[in-house]
Structures are given as structure tokens and as C-alpha cells.
Amino acid sequence: MFLPRDIVSGDFYWFYQEGSKTVTICADCTGHGVPGGLMSMLGVSFLNEVVKNQKILRPEKILEEMRKMVKTALNQTGKIGEQKDGMDMSVCVFDxxxxxxxxxxxxxxxFLIRGNELIEFKPTRNPVGIKRKEVPFSQKSIVLNKDDQIFFYTDGYVDQFGGEQGKSFKKSRLKKLLIDYQSLPMDRQKFFLESQILEWMKGFEQIDDITLIGLKI
Known part of the structure; x- marks a missing residue:
């Protein structure tokens, strides 16, 4: 599911295969519309260099290299008042x-859905870009089972205002939907998940780009 707020999106997704490994990335750049779109173009260009050209296939190393390149490109040094644009990004490498x-x-x-269980893989609380308290990105690994489902998402889905009280959709509600729909074919899951968020935001402006990607093993 890919629902830009404007014609140009600050969200993007990216895939690359090298031998038995497939790199899958979902990213949310600072801003939306044209500014977000320009950051997206920068992100895709850097991923082509880091993954395709340099052959870096470890998720945490991809993020570390991307962070260096974004900071250099935007002249980010940590000074007060400087540009703090960057990207939030989830990186999975499937072998x-x-x-x-x-x-x-x-x-x-x-999120990983395994039967009726949802396993959340939490990120490092740092962006791809400048951060006052910078910490290394960490990697987590899991052996996959047949029929496991992996979902990537950006915060536009869970932060969207709507419903009867004009509140945000919330991550907890998305988790429940993913478990409720897990037995359906992936195309039907997409239909219902998209219908849910569109129904939720009726009467409200879309506040951000929305991306939700589901993969089944």
C-alpha cells in the first residue's frame, strides 16, 4: 500500500537481490511533497551506491553508511540551528x-506475523541523519518459517487522525488488524488494510505519506 499525501512522496521503498539475498527497505524521509521527494531521491541514490556498488548487505552496516552519506551531503555537524533533515528506515535482508x-x-x-502471534522488531532510536546523542545501529536476526508474514510500515498509517473522536489510528490498532487478517491472501489483506485507513480518515485531511508493505514467506 502506497498512499502519498501529495503527488510527490517523502516515503519510498527499495528492493535489491544479490545471489540468495534480497534487501528490502521501507523509508520515511523528513517532510512530504517536493521536499520529502527530494530526500527520497537522495536516499535511493545513496542505497544504489551502498548496496549495489559497495555490496554492503548487512542491515546495520547499510544504515551506518547511509547515515554518514546523509550527514556529509547535508553538511550536518551538530551545530545549533543547522538542517536536521534525514530518514527513518527499516532494512531487512532475507537469505x-x-x-x-x-x-x-x-x-x-x-512486524512478523507467525500464526496468531505478532513479533515486533523494534528499531534503534536514531535517524539516518544527525542526532545529538548518536548510537550505533543494531541488528537482529530470526530464522523464518513457511507462511511467516513480514510487514514494513511508515508512521503515516498509525499517526493518521480520524474516527469519531478525531484521534490517531495508533500502532496497537494496526497490530490487531494484522493478526485479524493474517489468514487471508496478501491481496485481500491489502484491500482491507487500505479500506480501514481510508474509512478512518473520512472527513479529515491526510497528514502524512502512508506506506505499508507485506511479504509472505
């Missing part, structure tokens, strides 16, 4: 040979 997923996130996590 088809050993059925394993490696994950690292910059303010963006992923």
Missing part, C-alpha cells in the same frame, strides 16, 4: 538459502 531474516531499523520497525 533464501538458510531462510533467515536480518533486520536493523532507524526509528522504523517491522
Amino acid at each position: 533464501d538459502d538458510i531462510k533467515k531474516m536480518d533486520f536493523a531499523g532507524a526509528n522504523n520497525g517491522v
